[in-house]
Amino acid sequence: MSATSRFRFLRTVFACVLGSSIFSSQAQTACPSGQQPLCLGACVCMPVSAQHSETLYEQVQWLAAAGLETWIRQSRDRLALQESQPIPLHIRSQLEPYFDLAVLETARYRVGDDSVLTAANTLLRNPDIVAVTLIDIIVFRNEADALDNVALWAHELKHVEQYLEWGVGEFARRYTRDYSSVERPGYAMELQLEREAALREAGGSTASRHSAE
Known part of the structure; x- marks a missing residue:
């Protein structure tokens, strides 16, 4: 990340976290x-x-990382007071080969929290964010994604894995220093799942054509 990009990111973090x-x-x-x-x-x-x-x-940067950590912890603690659900079983069964049991057992989700998603839009530099992971709670914008989007689940569970491995403070520090390096593994996992699903679908279509012949 260039110096200019880093300063722009820190401006975004401060504006969101401090609300000024x-x-x-x-x-x-x-x-x-x-x-x-x-x-x-x-x-x-x-x-x-x-x-x-x-x-x-x-x-x-230190101040921005501390602010981001505070926002993550406070938002997660507020969400923990509300109802959340474990990973849907049909989603979990497809992701068991990719994640440790600790990740799958830890993660929970809920659908729709405008205040969290709106803040994440700014904080994570993504105006079209469809999900955000706050330590162990994943907030999905749409119920359809929460129930059926295996690739998106894989992306967000990668963040749960990072929180478990690094801790919240280190996650915030790394995200502040170079957010793309934190997001990259999630996007790679998401792409892998999408490609595998496409291959299965293509294989199923071929098998159906052969049986019809």
């Missing part, structure tokens, strides 16, 4: 030569040397 207008338009702040504006509500001028920029980035 953070890093407001830098164009409105004039700074002396050799400095640039940094805006967290109010703007201040900071040196632009590589050393100062890297130090500042590390500090902001």
Whole structure:
């Protein structure tokens, strides 16, 4: 992730977690030569040397990761007070070859939580998000996906696996540092399941044609 992309991501994290207008338009702040504006509500001028920029980035990144962790934990705890369901049995049976028992036993789900999904749209940089995993609870936007979308389940269970392996704090740190590296295994698993389903469907169609002949 480039430095520009990292700063944009951190702006997004802060704006969502803290619920305020953070890093407001830098164009409105004039700074002396050799400095640039940094805006967290109010703007201040900071040196632009590589050393100062890297130090500042590390500090902001730490704050963003802490904010993301707080949002994940608080959202999960709120969801835990509401009704949730275990993985549907027909979904679980298809995913047992891919995940440890601890992942399958830990994960639960619910459908539709506008406040969580809306925050996730911004926080996870995806305006079309259809599911989000908060430690061990997966929130699906649509019931059809929760009941039938095996590939999407595989993606979200990969995140449950990551939470179990890394812990919430490390998950937040890695997501803040490079969200694509955290999402990549989930998309790879999702694609694998979709391809396998397509091959099974193609094989079934071929067998049906042969039997008809």
